[in-house]
Amino acid sequence: MKVTEVTNTERGESIIRRCREIAAWTDVPGETTRTFLSPSMRGVHDLLRAWMEEAEMSVEVDAVGNLRGLYPALRPDAPRLVIGSHLDTIPNAGAFDGVLGVVLGIALVEELRGRRLPFAIEVVGFSEEEGVRFSKPFLGSMAFTGTLDAMLLKIKDVHDVSLGESILSFGLDPAELPAAKVSPRAFAYLEMHIEQGPLLESVSRPLGVVEAIVGQSRLFASFTGKANHAGTTPMRLRHDALAAAAEWIVAVERIASVRDGLVATVGNISALPGAGNVIAGDVAATLDLRHADDAVRSASLDKILLEAQQAADRRGVKFAWRETMDQDAVPMDESLTSLLECAMLAANVQPVRMMSGAGHDAMIVAAHLPSCMLFVRSPGGLSHHPAESVLAKDVAAALTTGMEFLKLLEARSTSTGHEA
Amino acid sequence: MKVTEVTNTERGESIIRRCREIAAWTDVPGETTRTFLSPSMRGVHDLLRAWMEEAEMSVEVDAVGNLRGLYPALRPDAPRLVIGSHLDTIPNAGAFDGVLGVVLGIALVEELRGRRLPFAIEVVGFSEEEGVRFSKPFLGSMAFTGTLDAMLLKIKDVHDVSLGESILSFGLDPAELPAAKVSPRAFAYLEMHIEQGPLLESVSRPLGVVEAIVGQSRLFASFTGKANHAGTTPMRLRHDALAAAAEWIVAVERIASVRDGLVATVGNISALPGAGNVIAGDVAATLDLRHADDAVRSASLDKILLEAQQAADRRGVKFAWRETMDQDAVPMDESLTSLLECAMLAANVQPVRMMSGAGHDAMIVAAHLPSCMLFVRSPGGLSHHPAESVLAKDVAAALTTGMEFLKLLEARSTSTGHEA
Numbered sequence: 001m002k003v004t005e006v007t008n009t010e011r012g013e014s015i016i017r018r019c020r021e022i023a024a025w026t027d028v029p030g031e032t033t034r035t036f037l038s039p040s041m042r043g044v045h046d047l048l049r050a051w052m053e054e055a056e057m058s059v060e061v062d063a064v065g066n067l068r069g070l071y072p073a074l075r076p077d078a079p080r081l082v083i084g085s086h087l088d089t090i091p092n093a094g095a096f097d098g099v100l101g102v103v104l105g106i107a108l109v110e111e112l113r114g115r116r117l118p119f120a121i122e123v124v125g126f127s128e129e130e131g132v133r134f135s136k137p138f139l140g141s142m143a144f145t146g147t148l149d150a151m152l153l154k155i156k157d158v159h160d161v162s163l164g165e166s167i168l169s170f171g172l173d174p175a176e177l178p179a180a181k182v183s184p185r186a187f188a189y190l191e192m193h194i195e196q197g198p199l200l201e202s203v204s205r206p207l208g209v210v211e212a213i214v215g216q217s218r219l220f221a222s223f224t225g226k227a228n229h230a231g232t233t234p235m236r237l238r239h240d241a242l243a244a245a246a247e248w249i250v251a252v253e254r255i256a257s258v259r260d261g262l263v264a265t266v267g268n269i270s271a272l273p274g275a276g277n278v279i280a281g282d283v284a285a286t287l288d289l290r291h292a293d294d295a296v297r298s299a300s301l302d303k304i305l306l307e308a309q310q311a312a313d314r315r316g317v318k319f320a321w322r323e324t325m326d327q328d329a330v331p332m333d334e335s336l337t338s339l340l341e342c343a344m345l346a347a348n349v350q351p352v353r354m355m356s357g358a359g360h361d362a363m364i365v366a367a368h369l370p371s372c373m374l375f376v377r378s379p380g381g382l383s384h385h386p387a388e389s390v391l392a393k394d395v396a397a398a399l400t401t402g403m404e405f406l407k408l409l410e411a412r413s414t415s416t417g418h419e420a
Numbered sequence: 421m422k423v424t425e426v427t428n429t430e431r432g433e434s435i436i437r438r439c440r441e442i443a444a445w446t447d448v449p450g451e452t453t454r455t456f457l458s459p460s461m462r463g464v465h466d467l468l469r470a471w472m473e474e475a476e477m478s479v480e481v482d483a484v485g486n487l488r489g490l491y492p493a494l495r496p497d498a499p500r501l502v503i504g505s506h507l508d509t510i511p512n513a514g515a516f517d518g519v520l521g522v523v524l525g526i527a528l529v530e531e532l533r534g535r536r537l538p539f540a541i542e543v544v545g546f547s548e549e550e551g552v553r554f555s556k557p558f559l560g561s562m563a564f565t566g567t568l569d570a571m572l573l574k575i576k577d578v579h580d581v582s583l584g585e586s587i588l589s590f591g592l593d594p595a596e597l598p599a600a601k602v603s604p605r606a607f608a609y610l611e612m613h614i615e616q617g618p619l620l621e622s623v624s625r626p627l628g629v630v631e632a633i634v635g636q637s638r639l640f641a642s643f644t645g646k647a648n649h650a651g652t653t654p655m656r657l658r659h660d661a662l663a664a665a666a667e668w669i670v671a672v673e674r675i676a677s678v679r680d681g682l683v684a685t686v687g688n689i690s691a692l693p694g695a696g697n698v699i700a701g702d703v704a705a706t707l708d709l710r711h712a713d714d715a716v717r718s719a720s721l722d723k724i725l726l727e728a729q730q731a732a733d734r735r736g737v738k739f740a741w742r743e744t745m746d747q748d749a750v751p752m753d754e755s756l757t758s759l760l761e762c763a764m765l766a767a768n769v770q771p772v773r774m775m776s777g778a779g780h781d782a783m784i785v786a787a788h789l790p791s792c793m794l795f796v797r798s799p800g801g802l803s804h805h806p807a808e809s810v811l812a813k814d815v816a817a818a819l820t821t822g823m824e825f826l827k828l829l830e831a832r833s834t835s836t837g838h839e840a
Binding site: 195196197198199202214216218228229230231232233234235236237240242243245246247248249250252253256257262263264265266267268269270271273274275276277278279280286287288290356357358359381383384 | 615616617618619622634636638648649650651652653654655656657660662663665666667668669670672673676677682683684685686687688689690691693694695696697698699700706707708710776777778779801803804
């Protein structure tokens with residue numbers, strides 16, 4: 001690989017074309033909507049299988065519908081690098097969320113042009129990450145890591161089809177699920193994914209290295225005051241639930257704004273009785289709070305709850321809350337992450353370390369394999385939207401970085417005498 | 421009348437019993453819901469007619485369904501005092517909103533025990549004030565003041581029955597509407613009404629004298645930011661429409677709290693897309709702003725709009741608004757209001773001057789007749805609710821005040837040599 005290839009966008013353009021070709025496979029004509037093991041997923045498998053086989057990979061679909069292409073190493077019992085992301089989409093999606101990482105994985109193997117490494121490369125297209133069909137995300141990576149509980153086979157989609165039945169309908173066998181577990185020879189996982197946020201664009205960088213996938217707290221907050229006539233109730237005699245909630249929302253924004261890496265969002269709110277001439281007696285609102293350091297998240301949540309209590313107390317309003325999610329942060333493997341950074345430098349891309357504010361398959365895989373993630377800039381920060389895009393030059397940079405990453409892994413394998 | 425009767429609650433209790441008897445006439449069994457010219461209104465007319473006739477009043481129902489009882493003066497061409505309030509209710513109402521003023525009017529005539537005054541007394545039970553059936557309030561007092569436009573006869577209720585048809589169905593004739601207009605001999609209007617707010621209770625007073633019915637501004641406000649991922653969008657790169665709206669709601673509360681007599685309410689809000697993990701891109705909210713001084717209201721609205729603009733600007737959010745109501749304040753007649761205050765003093769009740777934050781028939785009548793209003797304390801500030809109540813001692817105080825008011829009018833009529 002020559003560093004000059006970073007500026008060569010042709011390879012990036014061909015990867016983008018492949019992603020758009022995949023996007024044409026949809027459950028819903030006129031948009032890109034592809035849920036777990038839907039008929040359109042078979043078309044995607046056929047496309048990817050052809051590209052993989054052309055790159056000298058052997059291809060299988062495991063029992064949960066993950067597409068798995070293996071590019072063998074020099075030796076049959078060699079360790080294995082896993083490169084993956086997901087093939088399913090949200091409803092009315094763009095063309096790159098998930099898919100880009102799989103197509104990039106294949107492109108890396110293609111770049112080897114048949115040259116064998118001291119480790120095998122398995123490219124995985126996970127069958128399910130978004131959780132659309134069964135309201136349960138990460139089914140693909142859970143089967144891949146052997147953590148898909150057999151009980152889950154009974155969950156049903158909106159058409160009353162169980163997960164187990166959906167697997168059978170696709171021509172797969174749920175009894176084979178244990179065999180979907182990743183080989184014990186696997187030593188590392190790399191996921192390349194669009195950022196889905198505006199950070200890289202805001203600092204004018206094409207790529208980011210993910211340090212951790214942030215932890216999340218989610219809760220429902222309720223403020224209970226007293227509904228009353230907006231005309232006849234003097235301000236000092238009110239118990240306005242919406243005014244209390246509003247003061248809290250402003251505090252949530254302020255608390256998150258002064259702490260690096262913290263994001264806090266009140267995204268939904270409703271006020272009852274909800275008439276323009278009646279003081280709101282009941283307000284319900286959501287909170288979404290994320291940070292890469294669970295201790296920071298926990299301390300911030302305490303502050304936010306205290307502000308809510310104070311805003312309520314000042315108005316004789318009752319505040320209550322119920323936690324709906326408390327998910328720890330998932331750090332990426334520091335050694336692999338550093339290696340990825342070195343690969344970026346070698347590819348002539350200035351590294352940016354960042355957090356992933358959204359969940360990814362790497363979150364599940366990291367509990368079983370040392371994992372790292374590379375983010376590709378999202379123009380306009382846009383994702384989960386038909387207009388989602390990537391720049392060809394950024395994709396080319398990701399490809400070059402990936403090649404440098406393979407070279408560094410190869411070098412490490414040789415120098416340490418370890419298998420990888 | 422003896423001042424000691426103020427503490428005699430028996431008369432108050434009998435008035436409350438009558439109100440509860442009326443409340444049993446309902447369109448919806450199990451609650452009190454009585455809309456314009458519904459069958460249950462006929463039952464109310466029959467009850468009131470019997471009480472009125474027993475008090476030597478002649479009774480008519482005018483073409484819009486107002487029940488009108490006339491207690492003649494000493495001379496047939498004497499001036500006429502009008503005492504009234506409304507007989508319709510909101511859905512699932514209490515027993516006193518409106519009705520109390522009519523029952524109190526009859527009780528005043530009863531207290532005269534046949535004694536004739538230099539002026540006649542016309543007690544009016546307005547057929548429509550709440551605007552429930554035709555989404556148009558004050559139909560009764562508009563016909564009474566000759567301001568019910570004939571075009572309005574075409575408006576329809578939810579069952580596609582027009583106002584004109586509803587009048588015919590009740591056995592009345594829309595062609596007779598002009599005759600519903602109050603006699604040119606009328607010289608004053610008194611409305612006694614429950615406060616429907618907590619102010620009198622908060623200062624431990626039974627009665628209030630209304631200086632003015634406040635002016636109202638109502639508007640829809642919209643904040644347009646950018647919906648984005650709650651996890652991947654750093655705080656500094658957000659355009660959070662809900663955070664902007666929240667800062668504004670807090671400002672609305674603050675502005676109203678520091679200005680005497682000003683009330684401002686954001687009673688309804690909605691956020692889109694309305695998902696817990698998505699920054700709100702669009703927020704719509706209502707504003708209800710009231711003050712007795714239109715200049716104060718206008719200046720306060722300017723301040724409130726400026727705060728909204730600033731809260732939006734700080735976040736790169738767009739603010740827009742649309743006015744849905746701009747109704748001037750309606751002052752009560754100062755001379756009558758002072759007379760009512762004197763009557764309260766004579767009745768041994770400490771006067772409280774206050775604003776009416778809600779609209780009343782007096783708002784319509786005041787444009788045609790010098791008008792005044794007496795408020796009766798609302799326990800718990802509760803109104804528009806089945807648990808709406810009044811205290812017997814407060815009703816007794818209102819009755820005594822009313823009698824003193826008649827005496828003062830009588831004295832004024834005699835001393836000035838005017839007809840009243």
